Amino acid sequence: MTRARSAQETGGPAGSSADAERSAGAEQVAGRSAGAQHAAGGGSGRLLGIGAAAQRLGVSERALRYYQQIGLIVPASTTPGGLRRYSESDVARVERIMELKTLLGLNLDEVALVLRNEDRIAQIRQTYQDERTSAEERRQLTRECLTLQEDLRATVEAKRAALDAFLADLDARITRARALLAGQRTPQR
Numbered sequence: 709m710t711r712a713r714s715a716q717e718t719g720g721p722a723g724s725s726a727d728a729e730r731s732a733g734a735e736q737v738a739g740r741s742a743g744a745q746h747a748a749g750g751g752s753g754r755l756l757g758i759g760a761a762a763q764r765l766g767v768s769e770r771a772l773r774y775y776q777q778i779g780l781i782v783p784a785s786t787t788p789g790g791l792r793r794y795s796e797s798d799v800a801r802v803e804r805i806m807e808l809k810t811l812l813g814l815n816l817d818e819v820a821l822v823l824r825n826e827d828r829i830a831q832i833r834q835t836y837q838d839e840r841t842s843a844e845e846r847r848q849l850t851r852e853c854l855t856l857q858e859d860l861r862a863t864v865e866a867k868r869a870a871l872d873a874f875l876a877d878l879d880a881r882i883t884r885a886r887a888l889l890a891g892q893r894t895p896q897r
Contacts, residue, residue, distance in 0.1 A: 755784055755793035765802050772802065780805055780820055812867050822863060825856045832856075 762769045775781045776792070781802060784795035801823075808819045832849045835841055841849070 753795070755795055756799070758783075758792045758794070761792075761794040761799060761802075765799060765806070767802065767806070775802065775805060778816060778820070780816070780823065812864060813871075814863070814867065818863060822860060825860050829853055829856050 756764065758769050758772055762772055765772075772781070772792070772794075776783065781798055783792040784798055785793045787793065804823070805819055808814045808822055809816075814822065832853045836846055836849045836853075
């Protein structure tokens with residue numbers, strides 16, 4: 709017997725009720741959404757223990773526990789003895805977390821914001837496509853979706869600006885080092 713998801717699928721600490729309603733077409737910052745599988749049920753239905761999930765993902769068990777503690781993930785189920793069980797969609801969500809951290813250099817607070825926005829965008833898409841949604845509701849949903857996408861873009865743009873500044877500093881250092889090697893001294897900063 710297992711305890712069903714609570715936080716993600718009922719709108720708990722993960723940030724919105726959309727966590728359980730993520731769709732395969734969810735918008736994303738880097739062009740891919742590992743969270744899309746989460747809504748689709750995660751594939752085969754095979755659950756992994758925390759050790760197997762951690763090994764497969766190349767992270768520590770402690771990291772998975774921490775991601776759960778701060779609301780980034782919720783295991784698919786928990787055994788009566790308290791053992792965490794992870795689905796394919798949980799694994800995909802952790803892969804998305806790792807992608808956001810490594811590809812974009814986001815910290816966990818920024819990752820949480822991106823995931824919440826992606827989850828909400830997926831929920832908006834699902835509601836928008838519902839035939840019972842009125843034209844006015846669709847306009848409101850579209851406005852909200854646009855705002856969320858602009859927020860995601862601003863997050864990525866801020867990281868890009870920081871990287872550009874870092875690269876400019878490296879270029880200046882390289883130029884000074886090359887000048888020194890060529891016997892031309894340049895003023896130090």
